[in-house]
Amino acid sequence: NAFEISSLITILSYLISFSFQQRIEIHKLRQGDNLILGFSIGGGIDQDPTQNPFSEDKTDKGIYVTRVTEGGPAEVAGLQIGDKIMQVNGWDMTMVTHDQARKRLTKRNEEVVRLLVTRQSLQKAVQQSMMS
Amino acid sequence: MSCYSLNVLEEEPLGDDNWGETTTAITGTSEHSISQEDIARISKDLEDSVGLDCKRYLGLTVAAVLGLLVFLTPIAFILLPQILWRDDLEPCGTVCEGLFISVAFKLLILLIGTWALFFRQPKADLPRVFVFRALLLVLIFLFVFSYWLFYGVRILDSKDTNYQGIVQYAVSLVDALLFIHYLAIVLLELRQLQPMFTLKVVRSTDGESRYYSLGHLSIQRAALVVLENYYRDFTVYNPALLTASKSRAAKHMAGLKVYNVDGPGNNASGQSRAMIAAAARRRDSSHNELYYEEADHERRVKKRRARLVVAVEEAFTHIKRLQAEEQQKAPGEMMDPREAAQAIFPSMARALQKYLRTTRQQQYHSMESILQHLSFCITNNMTPKAFLERYLNPGPTLQYDRDRWFSKQWTLVSEEAVTSGLQDGIVFVLKCLDFSLVVNVKKIPFIKLSEEFIDPKSHKFVLRLQSETSV
Numbered sequence: 001n002a003f004e005i006s007s008l009i010t011i012l013s014y015l016i017s018f019s020f021q022q023r024i025e026i027h028k029l030r031q032g033d034n035l036i037l038g039f040s041i042g043g044g045i046d047q048d049p050t051q052n053p054f055s056e057d058k059t060d061k062g063i064y065v066t067r068v069t070e071g072g073p074a075e076v077a078g079l080q081i082g083d084k085i086m087q088v089n090g091w092d093m094t095m096v097t098h099d100q101a102r103k104r105l106t107k108r109n110e111e112v113v114r115l116l117v118t119r120q121s122l123q124k125a126v127q128q129s130m131m132s
Numbered sequence: 133m134s135c136y137s138l139n140v141l142e143e144e145p146l147g148d149d150n151w152g153e154t155t156t157a158i159t160g161t162s163e164h165s166i167s168q169e170d171i172a173r174i175s176k177d178l179e180d181s182v183g184l185d186c187k188r189y190l191g192l193t194v195a196a197v198l199g200l201l202v203f204l205t206p207i208a209f210i211l212l213p214q215i216l217w218r219d220d221l222e223p224c225g226t227v228c229e230g231l232f233i234s235v236a237f238k239l240l241i242l243l244i245g246t247w248a249l250f251f252r253q254p255k256a257d258l259p260r261v262f263v264f265r266a267l268l269l270v271l272i273f274l275f276v277f278s279y280w281l282f283y284g285v286r287i288l289d290s291k292d293t294n295y296q297g298i299v300q301y302a303v304s305l306v307d308a309l310l311f312i313h314y315l316a317i318v319l320l321e322l323r324q325l326q327p328m329f330t331l332k333v334v335r336s337t338d339g340e341s342r343y344y345s346l347g348h349l350s351i352q353r354a355a356l357v358v359l360e361n362y363y364r365d366f367t368v369y370n371p372a373l374l375t376a377s378k379s380r381a382a383k384h385m386a387g388l389k390v391y392n393v394d395g396p397g398n399n400a401s402g403q404s405r406a407m408i409a410a411a412a413r414r415r416d417s418s419h420n421e422l423y424y425e426e427a428d429h430e431r432r433v434k435k436r437r438a439r440l441v442v443a444v445e446e447a448f449t450h451i452k453r454l455q456a457e458e459q460q461k462a463p464g465e466m467m468d469p470r471e472a473a474q475a476i477f478p479s480m481a482r483a484l485q486k487y488l489r490t491t492r493q494q495q496y497h498s499m500e501s502i503l504q505h506l507s508f509c510i511t512n513n514m515t516p517k518a519f520l521e522r523y524l525n526p527g528p529t530l531q532y533d534r535d536r537w538f539s540k541q542w543t544l545v546s547e548e549a550v551t552s553g554l555q556d557g558i559v560f561v562l563k564c565l566d567f568s569l570v571v572n573v574k575k576i577p578f579i580k581l582s583e584e585f586i587d588p589k590s591h592k593f594v595l596r597l598q599s600e601t602s603v
Contacts, residue, residue, distance in 0.1 A: 040602040048596040066600050098599055105603045 021086065024115045026077040037105060037113065038072020039065050039079055044098030054082040056120060062086070063093045063101045065117075080119065087116035188257055198269060199246065202276050202309065206235060209283060209302040213295060216288075221295045228296040231303050238306045245313050249321070255360075258352045259544060260551045264319045272312060279305050324349050329554050330574050333358055337374055337567040340366055345576070352550040355562055358571055359542060367526040369538050369567055372492040376425075380418060429490075436487045437524065443483040444516040447476040451510065473507035484523065496532050497523065539564045 028035035043052055045061045054064045065083045068075050085093045088104050096104070105113060210232070213221055287298060324347035331354065334341040342365050346354055451472050459466065467475065484502065488494040509519040522531070529537055544550060545568075546560035556575035561568050 037603045040600050042598065042600045046597065048598050051596070051598040067602070069602075098597075098601065102601050102603060 021116055021118050022078070024074075024077050024079050024117055026073050026079065026113050026115065028111050028113070029073045035106070035108065035111070036072070037074050038069040039074040040067040041085070041098075041101055041105070042066040044101055045095055046097045046099075055084070060084075061095075063096065063098075079115070079117065083117040083119050085115055085117055089114055188254070191261075195250075195265075195269060198273060199250075202272060203239070203243065205276055205279070206239060206302040206306050206309075209305065210235065210299055212288070213292075213298055217291050217293075220291065220293050222293055224295055224299075228299050231296075231299045235299070235303055235306055238303075238310060242306065242309055242313060245310075249313070249317060256356050258356065258550075260352060260549075262353075263350065263551050268312070268316050268319065272309075275308065275312065276305075323347065324353075328576055329354075329556070330576055331358060332572045332574065333362070334570050334572075335366060335369070335567060336570060337369065342366065346554065348553055350551050350553055351546055351548065351558065351560055352544060354554055354573075355542075355544050355550075355560065355571070358569065359562065362539075362569065363529045365528060368496065368529045368532055368536070370492060370496075370526065371538070371566065372495075380422065383418065384416075433487075433490050436483070436490050440480070440483040440487045440523075441516070441520065443480040444520055447480045448516045448519075450476050450479075453513070469507040469511045470503075472510050473503050477503060477506060488523065491526075493523070493526060496526075496536055501533070538566050541565065 026037055028037055041063050043049070043055075043060075043062055043064045047061065049055065049061045050058045052058070052060070052064060054066070055062070063085045065074075065079060065081055065085065068079055068081050085101075087093060088101075089110065091104050093101055093104070283301070286292070287301075292298065326347050327345035328348055329346050331344045331346060332341060333344065342361070344358065344361055346357060349357070454462075454466060481499075485494065488497060505522060506519065529539065534540075541564055543563045544560060545563055546558075548558060548560075554573050556573065558573040559571065561570050563569075
């Protein structure tokens, strides 16, 4: 029916436009002795959430992607600046300290990390990257 | 509004003695001509100084007589029984003689206290009676009168033989007098010490204003305080500085004339309103003139001031103070301060005069006064800048010669009675011939102060980090 279809469309568009989660698989690159992923993170429960330029809610203490190096493994995998990392290989990243997040991403025995990221709508991402 | 006259200075010099013969012809060319203002000033001086002197002396004599009476009363109380019925009196024992000593010392203290409090040179003539003082005099009079009455009836008439009782009665009188003296101190001196009001004093001619804090005073006494501070705080009144604004004001209205085309019927208010509207609409460039004129004047003053400072500094380098040993060596060239001042004055005279002319102060400083000031500065080892301090900026009225004050006779204009106390919102005006001081009274607000205790250990801080790690 028209009602069901329209409600389905609104739900889907809500999900798509405002926040959609994406699974990103990054293959680490070996540089000398280190395995690098090619992006920088900011945030954490021990950091100051009001200085985070990418979060919509300024009390959000999650881990955000602050920089993506060009041509790096993260960019290739589709990670974008401003993404909020929700999970890394199944580990939750919404309530971790900055250092714990770093450790979970840079485990030496892992060659592949599977991230679950959340991204704000495209327009807002463009606006924020232009403003910052 | 009621007007009263307030003489601040006690003697007024009469000025030109020939004024009685030359008042009718006021022409610019006659030798002894005086302007209308001077005549008004001189006649006012004369008539006021005669009337108020009598009042002042009357008050003083009454107070003096009463004081003498009061002081002699206890002594009379003690001596009269001894004189009148000495034989009937009981002998005076030790207690009684002790009381003599106490009476003597208390009277001495009372005498010193009264001298300290009341025997002062009156510094001003106030229009109305000083209420508290009058009240105290009346109180003392009634008090002493009632004591004499009791003494006369119960002791003199009945010839009481209990001498100790009489002496104690005299002691109680002296004690009560000391308490009245205490009351006098509190009413006359202490009550107005705590500041309760702030007075804003604005001079009507140039808007110079000052604020003063006062306690509970009557309006006339507050006016007195304001005037005493006026001579010290306000820069001297200079009529030469006001001519610029007056000429500007004249120019504003001078360009417009009103012609009544429609016929007779004198609509005065309509005319003036039309003039004001037309003046406002006219493209007036007088603000431009004012701006450039003021900027020009500032530049000129600064230039002249720089020249003056340099000239004076150079002049001061020509003299050197001789030490005691050197004084014996060269007796011929030694000069005293006056001669030294006269020697270096010509080199700075022109620059100083030009500066005084530019700032319109030239009538306040005669050559004699400048020389005197120069020799004073040389004697006291002052630097050129210290010498110039008197001339660079106009100082308070006290600094100048009395003839130049323009403000000796004051009139207090007030809507309330001048003996009533100060209250919030009262406005009174102190007028003298050339300008007036408008005084606005405001009450100091009631302050609510609360306390907050901060534990010194409660100052704690937290780091706000914003790190970025690359992985």
